[in-house]
Amino acid sequence: MDSNIITIDGLRRRYRPSTPGAPAFEAVRGVDLRVRRGELFALLGTNGAGKTSLMEVVEGIAPATDGQVRVLGHDPYTARAKVRPHIGIMLQEAGFPTDLRVAEMARTWAATLPAPMPPEDVLAAVGLAHRAGVAVKSLSGGERRRLDLALAIMGRPQVLFLDEPTTGLDPESRRDAWELVRSMLADGVTVVLTTHYLEEAEDLADRIAIMHEGVVVAEGTPAEIGADAPATISFTLATGRPLPPLHGRDSANESARGVRHLIRTQHLEADLRILLDWSQAQDVTLDGLDARAASLEQAFLTIAAGGRPTHDLSEVPA
Amino acid sequence: MSTATTAAVRPAPGTIARTRALTRMEITLLGRNRTTLFNAIALAPLMVLLLMGVIGDRTDGAGAGVFGGALLTTLVAFGLLFVAYYNLTTTAVARREELTLKRLTSGTSSRREVLFAMSMPALIIVIAQAVLGLAAVVAVIDVPPLTNPILVVLALGLGFAMFAGLAYASSGLTKTVEAAQLTTLPVLMVTMLFSGLTLPLSVLPEPAQVIAELTPLFPVVTLLNLGLTGLTPDGGQVTFVGSLAEAVVPLIVLIAWTAVGVLATRRWMRWEPRR
Numbered sequence: 102m103d104s105n106i107i108t109i110d111g112l113r114r115r116y117r118p119s120t121p122g123a124p125a126f127e128a129v130r131g132v133d134l135r136v137r138r139g140e141l142f143a144l145l146g147t148n149g150a151g152k153t154s155l156m157e158v159v160e161g162i163a164p165a166t167d168g169q170v171r172v173l174g175h176d177p178y179t180a181r182a183k184v185r186p187h188i189g190i191m192l193q194e195a196g197f198p199t200d201l202r203v204a205e206m207a208r209t210w211a212a213t214l215p216a217p218m219p220p221e222d223v224l225a226a227v228g229l230a231h232r233a234g235v236a237v238k239s240l241s242g243g244e245r246r247r248l249d250l251a252l253a254i255m256g257r258p259q260v261l262f263l264d265e266p267t268t269g270l271d272p273e274s275r276r277d278a279w280e281l282v283r284s285m286l287a288d289g290v291t292v293v294l295t296t297h298y299l300e301e302a303e304d305l306a307d308r309i310a311i312m313h314e315g316v317v318v319a320e321g322t323p324a325e326i327g328a329d330a331p332a333t334i335s336f337t338l339a340t341g342r343p344l345p346p347l348h349g350r351d352s353a354n355e356s357a358r359g360v361r362h363l364i365r366t367q368h369l370e371a372d373l374r375i376l377l378d379w380s381q382a383q384d385v386t387l388d389g390l391d392a393r394a395a396s397l398e399q400a401f402l403t404i405a406a407g408g409r410p411t412h413d414l415s416e417v418p419a
Numbered sequence: 420m421s422t423a424t425t426a427a428v429r430p431a432p433g434t435i436a437r438t439r440a441l442t443r444m445e446i447t448l449l450g451r452n453r454t455t456l457f458n459a460i461a462l463a464p465l466m467v468l469l470l471m472g473v474i475g476d477r478t479d480g481a482g483a484g485v486f487g488g489a490l491l492t493t494l495v496a497f498g499l500l501f502v503a504y505y506n507l508t509t510t511a512v513a514r515r516e517e518l519t520l521k522r523l524t525s526g527t528s529s530r531r532e533v534l535f536a537m538s539m540p541a542l543i544i545v546i547a548q549a550v551l552g553l554a555a556v557v558a559v560i561d562v563p564p565l566t567n568p569i570l571v572v573l574a575l576g577l578g579f580a581m582f583a584g585l586a587y588a589s590s591g592l593t594k595t596v597e598a599a600q601l602t603t604l605p606v607l608m609v610t611m612l613f614s615g616l617t618l619p620l621s622v623l624p625e626p627a628q629v630i631a632e633l634t635p636l637f638p639v640v641t642l643l644n645l646g647l648t649g650l651t652p653d654g655g656q657v658t659f660v661g662s663l664a665e666a667v668v669p670l671i672v673l674i675a676w677t678a679v680g681v682l683a684t685r686r687w688m689r690w691e692p693r694r
Contacts, residue, residue: 119693162525182529186431190525196518200451201444212440213527215431252526 106260106291107136107159111168114154128154130315131168136260141282141292143302146312147405152295153193155312156264159293160190172260186215189258191249193265193295199238203229203248206237207255214256227251228277242269250278254285261285263294267301279305303397313404323397330400332369334376336387337361345379347372359388369394437528441536449540456544459502463494463548464555471559487556488563488648491549493616495575496640498548500610502541503582504589509599510537511590511688521691530690538583545579563647567662570646577673578639584680585635591687610636615652635676638669 114129128151136142146152157163159170161177161184170177177184197206207220217223224230227247232240240248246269253261263282267275279301282292296302302309303323311319311326319326331349339359344351349366366372373392380387393399432440449456470490514520514537523533556563565571585606593602611617613631620628620637631637632652644650645662657665 160525162521182527185527192521192525194518195522195525197522198444198448198514198519199517200448205444205447209440209444210526212443213432213437215527252522256527 104137105135106138106173107134107142107293108171109134109155109159109168110170112155112158112165112170113167114151114158114163115166127166128315129158132312132315132317134310134317134320136291136293137307138291139286139289140307141286141294141305143306143309144293144295144312145299145302145309145401146295150312151315152312153264154315156193156262156293156295160188160262161185162190162192186256187258188260188262189253189256191253191261191263191266193268195249197237197245197248199236201237202233203235203237203240204233206248207233207251210252210255216257217255218257220255223251223255226254226281228274243271243274246270247274247278250281254281258290260291260293263292265295265297268297299398299401309397311401311404318404319400326400327395327397330395330397330403331365331367332393332395333399334364334366334369334373334390334392335362336376336390338385339388342383342385345375347375367395432527434529434532438532438535441523441528441532442539445536445540446543449543459506459544460547460551463498463552466494467552467555467559483561484563485648485650487560488565489644489650490560491552491556491563491647492640492643494552495545495549495643496578496614496616496636498545499575499578499582499639500607500636502544502548503538503579504586504606505599505603507538507541507583507586508589508593508603509596510541511587512593512599513596515590515689516595516692518691524690534583534587534684534688538579541583542579545575549575564649565647566649566657567646567659567666570642570662570666572646573666573670574639574642574646574673577670577677578636581635581639581673581677581680584677584684588680588683588687591689594693606635609634613637614640616640620652633672635673638673638676641669642666642673 110133112129112132113127115125115127118125130151132151132155134142144152144155154163158165159172159177161172161181164178172184173187175183177188201209203224204220207224211217211220221230221233224233227250229244229247229251232244237245237248246266250263250266253263261282266282267278270278282294282305286292294306306323308321309319309323309326310317319329321329334349337356337359341353341355341360344362347364347366348368349364349372351362351364354361354363364372364376369392376387467490511520520533524530553563589599589602589606593599613620613634614636615631616636620631623631641652644652645657645665649657649662651657651665
């Protein structure tokens with residue numbers, strides 16, 4: 102049996118120009134991805150990287166301009182009636198008829214689903230049981246987000262799409278939301294999510310893809326992606342002087358307090374040892390010395406700065 | 420989750436069950452907006468009383484029922500125009516801008532189901548206006564001849580579907596709820612002007628008359644008049660059998676406009692705000 106529950110091949114999504122004649126904007130520029138059954142797959146990227154544009158095509162909300170998407174073996178857009186009953190979608194932004202009460206919205210949603218959980222149970226699961234009789238317009242932003250989540254999970258989906266599910270939630274609600282997602286993962290649900298919170302992705306995701314300018318620039322487990330990124334060493338020298346030969350690449354900036362060095366390296370330990378030996382031999386002080394192992398955050402920041410996470414090929418161990 | 424094992428297995432809701440659920444939601448929302456609801460429904464009988472006060476004496480005698488029927492035609496035609504067209508346009512824009520349309524289509528419901536359900540409150544109001552208007556006409560004027568009730572039902576049903584289609588299409592060309600006051604003007608002006616209600620079409624030159632008879636509201640008015648009073652557009656009086664022959668052309672025009680409404684909705688309706 103195919104272990105991939107979602108396959109994405111050569112996917113492109115272009116937006117029609119808002120004024121005729123203007124160039125079309127291509128938000129997704131050729132993406133290939135595989136999501137395995139039962140995993141949590143996190144899609145990261147800077148704002149405008151194309152995450153939501155990609156998600157909407159995979160959810161079957163928008164058609165692909167080019168390429169192919171299969172969810173549970175079907176095209177989610179053209180075979181939407183076959184796919185939708187088995188997936189749950191939490192859009193990044195969606196509204197409610199504001200005069201409707203929370204319980205009414207939940208009941209309406211349940212009535213459209215093949216095998217819904219009881220609406221009261223779902224509201225309780227997201228901590229909205231006590232707000233059931235309240236009009237949606239009276240909910241706080243975080244409460245509305247939890248109602249979004251409630252509707253997404255109500256149909257016992259096989260695949261759950263969460264587009265920035267915890268944005269706008271207070272820390273406690275975020276933790277509760279993640280408990281809920283964990284329990285769904287434990288039940289075998291596949292989760293695809295986008296998030297701004299890297300620590301969430303690092304903690305929860307089995308695999309991660311990082312998007313930048315419409316393409317996937319890194320893909321793998323959080324550890325793999327972090328390992329690809331360079332470690333960094335930074336310090337300030339009171340007076341400018343040449344550094345000893347290092348594996349990594351140095352960039353130096355003059356400042357009022359001296360010369361600030363930032364070294365990106367795939368060999369943190371070796372370079373750190375060289376620097377420490379050198380500073381002792383030369384009797385100089387490495388002010389504000391900071392050494393950081395490669396991390397998902399580093400990888401992400403490198404990408405956000407416009408670079409790719411992989412360093413000089415010569416430095417990558419064979 | 421223990422609920423998973425105890426959940427009763429039931430057949431998946433089909434299009435009818437989903438549409439029913441969405442329609443129930445729409446009616447709940449309609450009921451929550453009591454002021455609008457009252458204004459919309461009370462308008463019809465109030466108009467009858469008002470017009471009676473203005474026109475007064477003309478209702479006496481043999482033609483009273485026919486006069487009452489013609490009055491009802493005007494009420495229903497304008498009800499369709501303002502409730503099924505104008506109000507539904509603003510509703511669709513509001514729902515799109517508050518991202519409710521996007522939400523509803525992120526579930527199992529199809530676009531068609533969402534559109535159908537969204538129009539139901541308007542249909543309820545139009546029917547309520549027609550029934551209350553009829554009651555008022557019967558009470559203060561006379562019973563209309565009701566020459567062919569089938570034509571009345573067809574005019575109402577098709578007229579509603581047509582204007583709902585045009586409303587959804589118009590909503591796609593309307594950025595905000597306020598802008599709907601402008602974007603609905605072309606359809607409102609053209610249909611009202613050439614409906615035969617506001618201006619006798621006989622004052623127009625011959626070719627213009629033919630074109631006027633092809634505008635959306637004219638066949639609705641013709642069918643309503645035929646059905647309620649037996650009056651033809653040129654002032655003739657027909658019986659049930661005669662009304663059938665007279666109804667063919669307006670029915671074809673109306674069905675064509677209904678198809679235009681559906682196609683225009685597919686072409687122009689938008690489901691989320693433009694970014």
